Amino acid sequence: DAGITQSPRHKVTETGTPVTLRCHQTENHRYMYWYRQDPGHGLRLIHYSYGVKDTDKGEVSDGYSVSRSKTEDFLLTLESATSSQTSVYFCAIRTDENTEAFFGQGTRLTVV
Amino acid sequence: GQSLEQPSEVTAVEGAIVQINCTYQTSGFYGLSWYQQHDGGAPTFLSYNALDGLEETGRFSSFLSRSDSYGYLLLQELQMKDSASYFCAVQNDYKLSFGAGTTVTVRA
Numbered sequence: 001d002a003g004i005t006q007s008p009r010h011k012v013t014e015t016g017t018p019v020t021l022r023c024h025q026t027e028n029h030r031y032m033y034w035y036r037q038d039p040g041h042g043l044r045l046i047h048y049s050y051g052v053k054d055t056d057k058g059e060v061s062d063g064y065s066v067s068r069s070k071t072e073d074f075l076l077t078l079e080s081a082t083s084s085q086t087s088v089y090f091c092a093i094r095t096d097e098n099t100e101a102f103f104g105q106g107t108r109l110t111v112v
Numbered sequence: 113g114q115s116l117e118q119p120s121e122v123t124a125v126e127g128a129i130v131q132i133n134c135t136y137q138t139s140g141f142y143g144l145s146w147y148q149q150h151d152g153g154a155p156t157f158l159s160y161n162a163l164d165g166l167e168e169t170g171r172f173s174s175f176l177s178r179s180d181s182y183g184y185l186l187l188q189e190l191q192m193k194d195s196a197s198y199f200c201a202v203q204n205d206y207k208l209s210f211g212a213g214t215t216v217t218v219r220a
Contacts (some may be wrong), residue, residue, distance in 0.1 A: 042212035
């Protein structure tokens, strides 16, 4: 299995609080992605990174920010959590040469 | 932006053949991938097509027509364990964007 770990795996938080999800890889892959998965919507891209300190927005980036200060870590922050951000969040990694993306096990976030 | 369309559900019996179509609109297209996801699990890679034609990997095959912005995943000799969601994904520049997924249900 690709060395990719998401933390926490489960989290319940209150509306209006900031939340940070962490994606950690041991593969030295260049590309890292954050997706959210909701019934009927598949995997929607939130933000992605193509190198240290190089990030860009995906299709559903409002309310989210990211940081990548080192190759192995990609952080997703919900600046002020809302109930609409209740979802399962997946991180994925990919190399330049390899077209295959490897996914973490997901983080189930509930905003109450 | 990107858009991908695939059917939401397909049901078939064991041993049958299922084809899941995917049409896409995007700029800077590099290739089309397919992923499988079982309930409660993470998506896993099945195949990738960068050029027109058919790629075969065991019971699964994937096809791409770049001129038609169209591809499909062919599942042959269906088994109960193939019951899962299947996603097509377009790769362009640095991005990897997914469709909404097709739920395949295999019946005995």
